[in-house]
Amino acid sequence: MTSLEAAAPAPEPHDADRHFTIGVTGMTCAACAGRIERVLRRVPGVAAANVNLATEIAQVDGDARVTPAAIEAAVAKAGYGTRPVDHGVPEDQSRLRHEFVSILAGAVLTLPLVVPMLAMLFDRHVMLPAWWQFALATPIQFWLGAPFYRGAWKALRGGTANMDMLVALGTSAAYGLSVHLMLRGGSDLYFESAAVIVVLVRLGKWLEARAKRRTLKALEALESLRPSEALVRRDGGDEVVPVTALRHGDLLVVKPGDRIAADGVVVEGRSSVDQSLLTGESKPVEVERDDHVIGGAVNGEGLLLVEVTATGAESMLSRIVRMVAAAQGAKAPIQRLVDRISAVFVPVVLVIAAATLAGWVIAGQGWEPAILHAVAVLVIACPCALGLATPTAIMVGTGVGAKHGILIRDAVALETAGGTTIMAFDKTGTLTLGKPRLTEIATAADLPRDRALALAAGLQQGANHPLGHAVMEAAAHLTPPHASDLRTLPGRGVAGRADGRNLLLGNGRLMQEEGISLADLREAAQALQAKGNSVSYLADSDAKRALAVLAFGDMPKPNVQAALAALRTLRVRSLMLTGDNEAAARHLAKQIGLDDVRAELLPADKVAAIAALKGKGETVAMVGDGINDAPALASADLGIAMATGTDVAIETAGIALMRGDPLLAPAAIDLARATKRKIVQNLVWAFLFNVLGIPLAAMGGLTPIVAGAAMALSSVTVVTNALSLNRWRFHRPGDA
Numbered sequence: 001m002t003s004l005e006a007a008a009p010a011p012e013p014h015d016a017d018r019h020f021t022i023g024v025t026g027m028t029c030a031a032c033a034g035r036i037e038r039v040l041r042r043v044p045g046v047a048a049a050n051v052n053l054a055t056e057i058a059q060v061d062g063d064a065r066v067t068p069a070a071i072e073a074a075v076a077k078a079g080y081g082t083r084p085v086d087h088g089v090p091e092d093q094s095r096l097r098h099e100f101v102s103i104l105a106g107a108v109l110t111l112p113l114v115v116p117m118l119a120m121l122f123d124r125h126v127m128l129p130a131w132w133q134f135a136l137a138t139p140i141q142f143w144l145g146a147p148f149y150r151g152a153w154k155a156l157r158g159g160t161a162n163m164d165m166l167v168a169l170g171t172s173a174a175y176g177l178s179v180h181l182m183l184r185g186g187s188d189l190y191f192e193s194a195a196v197i198v199v200l201v202r203l204g205k206w207l208e209a210r211a212k213r214r215t216l217k218a219l220e221a222l223e224s225l226r227p228s229e230a231l232v233r234r235d236g237g238d239e240v241v242p243v244t245a246l247r248h249g250d251l252l253v254v255k256p257g258d259r260i261a262a263d264g265v266v267v268e269g270r271s272s273v274d275q276s277l278l279t280g281e282s283k284p285v286e287v288e289r290d291d292h293v294i295g296g297a298v299n300g301e302g303l304l305l306v307e308v309t310a311t312g313a314e315s316m317l318s319r320i321v322r323m324v325a326a327a328q329g330a331k332a333p334i335q336r337l338v339d340r341i342s343a344v345f346v347p348v349v350l351v352i353a354a355a356t357l358a359g360w361v362i363a364g365q366g367w368e369p370a371i372l373h374a375v376a377v378l379v380i381a382c383p384c385a386l387g388l389a390t391p392t393a394i395m396v397g398t399g400v401g402a403k404h405g406i407l408i409r410d411a412v413a414l415e416t417a418g419g420t421t422i423m424a425f426d427k428t429g430t431l432t433l434g435k436p437r438l439t440e441i442a443t444a445a446d447l448p449r450d451r452a453l454a455l456a457a458g459l460q461q462g463a464n465h466p467l468g469h470a471v472m473e474a475a476a477h478l479t480p481p482h483a484s485d486l487r488t489l490p491g492r493g494v495a496g497r498a499d500g501r502n503l504l505l506g507n508g509r510l511m512q513e514e515g516i517s518l519a520d521l522r523e524a525a526q527a528l529q530a531k532g533n534s535v536s537y538l539a540d541s542d543a544k545r546a547l548a549v550l551a552f553g554d555m556p557k558p559n560v561q562a563a564l565a566a567l568r569t570l571r572v573r574s575l576m577l578t579g580d581n582e583a584a585a586r587h588l589a590k591q592i593g594l595d596d597v598r599a600e601l602l603p604a605d606k607v608a609a610i611a612a613l614k615g616k617g618e619t620v621a622m623v624g625d626g627i628n629d630a631p632a633l634a635s636a637d638l639g640i641a642m643a644t645g646t647d648v649a650i651e652t653a654g655i656a657l658m659r660g661d662p663l664l665a666p667a668a669i670d671l672a673r674a675t676k677r678k679i680v681q682n683l684v685w686a687f688l689f690n691v692l693g694i695p696l697a698a699m700g701g702l703t704p705i706v707a708g709a710a711m712a713l714s715s716v717t718v719v720t721n722a723l724s725l726n727r728w729r730f731h732r733p734g735d736a
Contacts, residue, residue: 020071022058023083024051026154032080035155039078043070056083079154099206106144106199109136113192130182130189137191141175145198166349170378171197177375190375226296226317230261233305246311254304262295263310270490271302286492286507302490316603349381349694356698369700376697381690389682392722397675400728405659406668413654414679416637417672419619420572423640423665424610424632426624427578427585430642431592431662432554434625436467438474439533439553442524444546450478452548456538458483458498459505467536467552468494493536503547504539511537511546518546525549532587559663560592566666566732572621575613577606577632606632623665638672640665667730674728682718689714 027033033051036058040049045065051058060071072082113136116127128136148171151164171194178189231253232241238253243261246252251267254260260273272284273293284300287293293306296317312318353374360370394414401408408414428434443452457475460468461483483503486496492513493506504514511518516539518525525535533551540547564574576597578585585599598609606622610632613620622629622636633639640655655672657664696702 018062018064018066020060020062020066020068022060022071022075024056024058024075025081025083026150027051027056027080032151032154036075036078036080039074040071043074046071079157096206099202102144103199103202103206106140106195106202109140110192110195110199112136113195116192127187130187133189133191134179134182137175137178137195140195140198141171144202145171145194148198148201166345166378166381167197167201169350169353170194170381173375173378177371227259227261231255231258244312246308248308248311250308252304252306252308254299254306256299256301256303258299260293260295260297260299260304260306262306262308263315264293264295264306264308266291266293266304267307268305269303270492271304272300272490273304274298274300286509300490301488345690349377349690352694352698353377353381359698360700373698373700376702377694380693380697380702389679389686389718392719393675393678393682393725396722396725397671397678400725401668401671404667404671404730405657405661405664406671407656408654408668408672408675413638414672414676416619417621417655417669418676420621420638420669421618422573422575422613423567423621423623423669424575424577424606424613424636425594425662425665426622426629426632427576427588428554429625429660430557430623430629431560431576431588432556434554436470436534436552437555438470438550440528440551441548442521442528442551443548444520447547449548452538452550454478454480455498455503456505456548456550459486459494459496459503459538462486463488463494470552471550495541501543502541504541505536505550507536511539514539514541515544516541516546517544521546521549532585556588556592557660557662559661562732563662563666564593566663567669570666570669572666572669577601577609577622603629603631607635610636621665621669623662625660640668663732666732670730671728675725678722678725681721685718685721686714 024036027036036051037049040046040051040058040060043062043066046060046062048061049058058075060066075082112128113133127133145168148164148168152168155165174190174194174197178191178194181189227243229240230243230246230250231238232246233251233253246262250262252261252264256271266287266289268289270286270288273287274284274297287304292309293304294317295310295315310316356377357370357374360373361367394408397408397414425431438453441449441452443449453471453475456471457478458480460471461480463469463472481498483496483498485502486494488494489506489510492510493504495502495504495506497503504510504516508518510516516537518537521537525537528535528549528551531551531553533553536550536552537546538548538550539545567574574595576585576589576594576599578597578599578601582599585597588594589597598605601609606629610620610622614637619638620636621638621640622632623640623642624630624633625642629641633641638654640657642657642660655668657668693702
């Protein structure tokens with residue numbers, strides 16, 4: 001595999017439609033991604049270029065003039081490398097462990113340098129000998145700090161300035177001045193400033209790397225739903241083939257319990273298909289000849305023969321993968337803001353430091369005081385507090401959230417949660433229990449309710465269907481009659497003999513096929529369906545009449561109404577986006593007090609609904625738990641996943657709820673807002689510190705050692721402010 005892959009062209013492609021996917025190495029910050037994007041866009045023929053820092057992937061669109069060699073040359077010119085494209089995670093676990101061990105070693109070496117500096121604040125002088133300081137600081141500067149030098153060099157080659165350059169210059173200035181003073185016999189050295197900066201900024205980068213590892217897990221979880229093999233009927237025989245070898249028109253043999261390997265149309269057989277992970281339908285869908293099925297859905301009790309109609313990139317699952325990937329490729333607003341500020345901040349600091357040096361020399365104060373004042377500017381301007389502002393708040397907020405069953409995954413969630421105006425919910429498994437229950441029974445005049453339930457339970461003994469389980473659960477207090485001659489009728493229901501008569505239990509299709517009269521129960525069935533229930537009929541097949549109609553519904557979760565009340569307190573409106581039928585959705589919305597509802601939606605429809613809301617200026621949070629929710633979770637401003645659901649929903653979301661309690665959704669918003677406030681406070685403190693400290697240092701009001709102490713104090717202040725999040729508690733409406 002080459003380091004650059006061209007997407008497979010469609011038949012008779014247009015030149016402008018050529019697409020390339022590039023793996024990029026060597027990026028350290030968003031400025032790097034921006035630099036590569038600008039260089040790629042200058043390549044002749046390139047129409048668009050987007051670089052994703054989290055996935056370390058660049059997407060390039062262009063015409064026939066664009067070649068792999070030209071793109072690789074442009075990336076190299078920008079000072080970066082290319083790598084083979086795969087779906088792996090940029091930062092693997094072993095590399096992160098190695099990074100952490102390196103940072104820990106650097107912290108151990110730094111501690112003896114920092115303790116004497118802090119002791120000076122209490123008028124205690126326990127400074128290490130100069131050569132000991134030199135011995136401790138040197139490996140930190142040139143081993144742990146090596147990535148900053150490499151990043152600064154790449155930025156310099158590219159004609160830009162980044163935070164790596166400021167760190168490299170500031171620490172080098174402090175270290176170099178300390179070496180100079182040490183050789184002259186001086187005692188006031190600044191090794192600790194350089195060492196602390198290197199360790200703390202490397203810690204911030206390590207925290208960013210940990211976040212990177214999560215960006216591709218959603219895509220990996222989605223891909224894992226695709227079976228690797230399929231049973232195909234060819235030339236009168238069945239053979240197992242790789243899914244990648246499937247072609248349009250192939251006949252898939254789908255056994256009970258198997259996952260359907262590709263989108264297709266049923267050509268033979270009847271069954272119930274569980275495609276809730278892809279469509280949001282709460283109950284298995286009954287399919288027969290000419291019905292469409294979706295790749296990734298799980299077949300029920302019947303044997304199906306399915307003709308393949310879509311494979312590879314055409315399948316619904318592949319479209320979901322692409323939607324998730326596209327949504328994840330967007331940059332967070334806070335990242336863009338910090339990038340813009342940093343792009344101005346670094347050059348301005350360099351100019352101020354140079355002006356400070358020149359100004360003091362011109363003023364006749366000599367080179368040494370001028371260097372000291374310039375170094376003070378660089379030291380106090382080093383972005384320790386800025387680097388710690390976000391990760392420390394995230395760490396504390398995540399820890400507090402974990403104690404309360406809330407997992408905050410990234411800064412995007414924290415950035416957007418504060419402005420959330422609408423929270424959209426999936427229905428099944430999110431607002432409801434996700435388990436059908438028998439809600440009502442209407443019977444003919446000559447059959448008592450409990451007797452009808454007992455007969456239904458007799459027919460369902462040993463059944464392995466969700467509705468059968470619901471019947472058995474409802475009849476737990478009864479003694480079902482013995483049923484004989486039990487037969488499963490795929491996609492329709494069951495048949496058997498009990499109470500001295502032949503009985504049927506199934507849907508309207510079965511009743512129609514068997515010529516059962518529904519006249520006595522038609523109005524009752526319509527009334528139950530109007531409430532959003534699905535219905536099954538108990539019938540006497542000999543008398544050709546219906547005996548009872550059983551209604552099944554999904555119950556709301558406990559705390560749903562309290563959760564919606566809490567959202568109203570937070571001034572967040574509620575909305576339900578579901579694949580269920582309109583009647584069921586409207587009934588639930590009225591029952592629990594939702595503000596709005598959109599029903600009968602496919603995954604793409606949910607994304608479109610969210611996009612429409614965002615187009616109106618709304619900030620949308622989406623709560624879900626299934627595969628079908630993944631695109632909506634990724635496309636919403638804030639994704640919140642129920643951890644009782646699927647891995648892909650959890651990995652796609654910015655916030656995951658470790659319990660299936662709806663009340664955790666408003667709690668997550670409240671905690672995210674509190675954490676965001678801490679991030680904003682920290683960033684304001686960090687920038688305010690520099691705005692006040694840099695002029696003071698330039699005017700000679702701070703020595704480098706005081707600047708170093710002040711820099712450390714700013715970092716401690718940021719961390720202390722973040723730690724105050726430990727006092728967070730969520731108070732639900734009505735609590736004292």
